[in-house]
Amino acid sequence: MGKIKSLDDLKKISKDYKKGLDLREKSSHPEELVQVKVAMATCGIASGAKEIMEYLDSELEKRAIDAVVTQTGCMGYCYAEPTIEVTLPGQEAVVYGNVTTEKADEIIEKYIKTGEFVDGIIPRNYETI
């Protein structure tokens, strides 16, 4: 990547990425893209988040679902690790806790494919600025 030589350069990058440049690069139908974030702080990883991330990554691809799986930091729900956040197109993000590979499979088959909620939702309990 090139150097940022001015504040305007920075603003341009910010604008591009706010529009989801990254997502658009990854998909030809960004408006149908499913976004999955896996909380990968030390605590999440210790509870098996890495395995879940790999599982989701490969299964979503195998099942031909247009999705992007990324890692993120701690969401604060230590009592329910591993946690993942799933955003279906045009919908609010939903967090699932205590995700095992079986649960991940259920989330793909039910929630991601059909929009049906499954057990294990962790209600969001904070506001972010």
Add this chain to the structure above:
Amino acid sequence: MSGYSMHLLVCGGTGCRASHSEEIEFKLRNELEKRNLEDTVKVLSTGCFGFCEKGPIVKVMPDNTFYTGVTPGDAEDIIAEHVVLGRTVSRLIYEDPSSKEKVPDSKKMGFSKKQLRIALRNCGFINPENINEYIAREGYMALGNVITDISPEDATRLVKDSGLRGRGGAGFSTGLKWELTAATPSDEKYVVCNADEGDPGAFMDRSILEGDPHNVLEAMAICGYCIGADKGLIYIRAEYPLAIERLKTAIKQAREYGLLGKNIMGSDFSFDIELKYGAGAFVCGEETALIHSMEGLRGEPSLKPPFPSVKGYNGKPTNVNNVETLANVPIIFLKGADWFSSIGTEKSKGTKVFALAGKINNVGLIEVPMGTTLREVIFEIGGGIKDGKKFKAVQTGGPSGGCLTENHLDTPIDFDNLIEAGSMMGSGGMIVMDEDDCMVSVAKFYLDFTVEESCGKCAPCRIGNKRLYELLDHICSGKGKVEVLDRLRLMSEVIKDTSLCGLGQTSPNPVLSTLDNFYDEYHAHVSDKKCPAGQCKDLMEYFIIEENCVGCTACARVCPVNAITGERKKPHEINQDICIKCGACMEKCKFDAIIIQ
């Protein structure tokens, strides 16, 4: 799409479970089946909504209706009225306590605002290994604005005006610290980020570095601009490998973009950051010890003054700030000092991150505005005490802090209130204790930590804390006399008054605060030789109730020290001189004949 057009989310958190949320779920399903709606509406249980006080909770999706205080008897109405007829059941709708208005839409309710994420705003939101995601969240914009448009003096004043105080323990004004470091003339200055995080039970600094490393790098660069430093150092414990990895990645990416290094964003300002690793000693979190450790010397504190702002790393003026403190800085520049100072209490602005642990249901990392009460944190956000036990105390401030009791539950949390209550903010560890915890043992636990972590440079801390620990050990093992309690207090005060650094000056706090708040419990240990919580092994006896014992000999056979004797089919007896109080007999007894006294 699925055949379900509606979802009923029933809170399955421990608090709601205790008030029959499982039965509610069952009844809801029943009512649906009666109407052949089970394939159209799905009932499912969720984690805690953090609204335990008003539980059990049922949330209807997609319309976001939020029912509170639901009982199993309400299931029929929810299905018949809401699901079938589309009418909300108004008696179950949350009423705003101040306006007395009914608020059906959970998005408009105030409760989720109990937690406000400022320092953690990007944690769990962006990918910490992708600088572009940080930039998309206005990352490095504050730095860009500051170095192109604002003088160092004005920028420092803004931090001062925001009211930001250090989150590393002492709560010193961040802006003032920057001003002092800026005012010391020198050819070379340093910005140091304290990522030692030694308080056992606290992990917010780690989470910030793992989840939002660029935020801290940006803040350090802004600080560098304000105080006139071109070099930053992050002192991080080697036990944080993931945080170190993410920081390394972040530093590399920032350098590649020219956001660290020479002439940042085309300006005259240059700044770069290096990592320094600590070996995980508690005392190395103290700023002078930290600086010595970075210099390759022993991690021992030295007397202040001179403060690091005058004579720090390599003898040069050095500004030391905690990770969480720094994580607040960029957003203050983006949203303004007035915005920040509008949050919190009169003298403590903004939010504080707490690591909730111990006998609490929702163990986790939370961030609340200063002024939130302990009750809100423990019983609403934290979901209350595990297994429905009774709350006894909460330890804040780690080994330097104190235990607060039920009487303090409605105290608004801020720097000054906690000190007044006999504890302190510290780095934000919060360990919750229930009725089964012995407060003398808790004090002993912390002293054990302090004795282990004392660097040994000054006598009060090295010897005093050890003696203090021995006294507590005596009390817990039933060898203490009543007079010992006065000695405990006297010794604590001497250690506080005469120790060299903050470690010894605060280490007796757990003893003093438990003495103040739980004197009766100490007294029971020394005068009656009893541990009311039943934790101190030496003060309890396993005892066989004659009437209940059938003489099956099961206990005698599992006793590892042959302390139990008796004839077959006759009541047995435990020899207290031999018994090691392992509890094996009690576990084995099928007749509830063995009790602890």
